[in-house]
Amino acid sequence: MISTSTSAFFERTTQGMNTLRARAEALQEQIGGGERLARSSDDPVAASRLRQLSRADDLSSIDRANADRASADLKLADGALSSLADHVIRAKELAIQAGNATLTAQQRSAIGDELEQIHGQLFALANSRDSSGHALFGGEAAGAAYALDAGGNASYIGTATAGEMPIGDGQTVTRGLTGPEVLxxxxxxxxxxxxxxxKDLAGALKGAVADPAQYARDALGGLDAGLEKVTTGQTIVGTRLAWIDLAAERRVEMSELRASEQADIGGTDIATTVARLQETMLVLEASQASFARLSSLSLFDAIR
Structure with a gap:
């Protein structure tokens, strides 16, 4: 019976000290890692909420990647539109020159040559590529947005609409403009x-019409309309970029709120945890001292 009692005493004391050591190690891990929960079973409700917040962070990362791509494509479109506008302005300057009745046919033909070059530059810009290497103004088309026929006439071969990208909170943004929307x-x-x-203006100045000077003067209104369409496209692109920036600010705010909630739910309260660790270590040291003293006693000490 004495043997059994002694064995039980040693076992209970050892288990108690092991429990205290495990608690101290857990508290030290919380302090070192900054995380209060080592496993879901520590606090199932808090662990479930932390998983929800983690999934929200993952979805936010996807939205951020989509927004970055849409922003890159829209900035490329804005640059292309600026170049288009510059070429239209130059074409208008040339039309004004060609409308001068004092110019010779040869001089107007030279202006027509430059307008043909502008036509080629417009075609190249219309077939600009986005950040993925697809047609910038081709909607969802992977290849070119425009193609030339045997007569050098450009025709649109892209899709009817540009793709939309989700940017968070159920919001989407159209990542570009199609060629017809711009041109x-x-x-x-x-x-x-x-x-x-x-192209028609260039041909007229090279002798395709009877009165090229009048044709050039009449073309000014059309060039103004074309320039207005391009600048309208720039305005649309600028509005979409501003919308992406606004969504990004909202996404950052929500990310900060989630980080704060994650810290509140799963983070370690350093002051409280250090105090609990000190308390645990004190109890452990006291238990070890008591055990060492009691285990050294014997029946002979009791009957002396």
């Missing part, structure tokens, strides 16, 4: 596009 406009109620208009 097509009406002149005297007749639909045309910028490349065809400039």
């Amino acid at each position: 097509e406009f009406d002149v005297a109620g007749m639909p045309t596009d910028l490349m065809a208009f400039v």
Whole structure:
């Protein structure tokens, strides 16, 4: 019986000290890692909420990547539109020159040559590529947005709309503009596009019409309409970029709120945890001292 009692005493004391050591180690891990929960079973409700916050962070990362891509494509579109506007302005300057009745046919033909070069530059810009190497103004098309036929006339071969990208909180943004949205406009109620208009003007100045000077003067209104369409596209792009920036600010705010909640739920309260560790270590040291003293006693000490 004495043997059994002694064995039980040693076992209970050892288990108690092991429990204290494990608690101290857990508290030290919380202090070192900054995390209060080592496993879900420590606090199932808190662990579930932390998983929800983690999933929200993952979705936010996807939204941020989408927003970055849309922003990059829109900035490329803005740059291309600026170049388009510059070329239209130059075409208008040339039309004004060609409308001067004092110019010779050869001089107007030279202006027509430069307008043909502008037509080629407009075609190249219309086939600009986005951040993924796809057609910038081709909507969802992977290849070119425009193609030239045997007569050198450009035709749109992209899709009807540009793709939309989710940017968070259920919001989306259209990542670009299609060619028709930028280049097509009406002149005297007749639909045309910028490349065809400039090509026709170049041909007229090279002798395709009877009165090229008057044709050049009449073309100024169409060039103004084309320029207005391009600048409208720039405004749309600028608005979408501002929307992406606003969504990014909102995403950062929500990320900060989630980080704060994660710290509140799963983070370690250093002051409280250090105090609990000191208390645990004190109890452990006292237990060890008591055990060492009691285990050294024997029956002979008791009967002396």
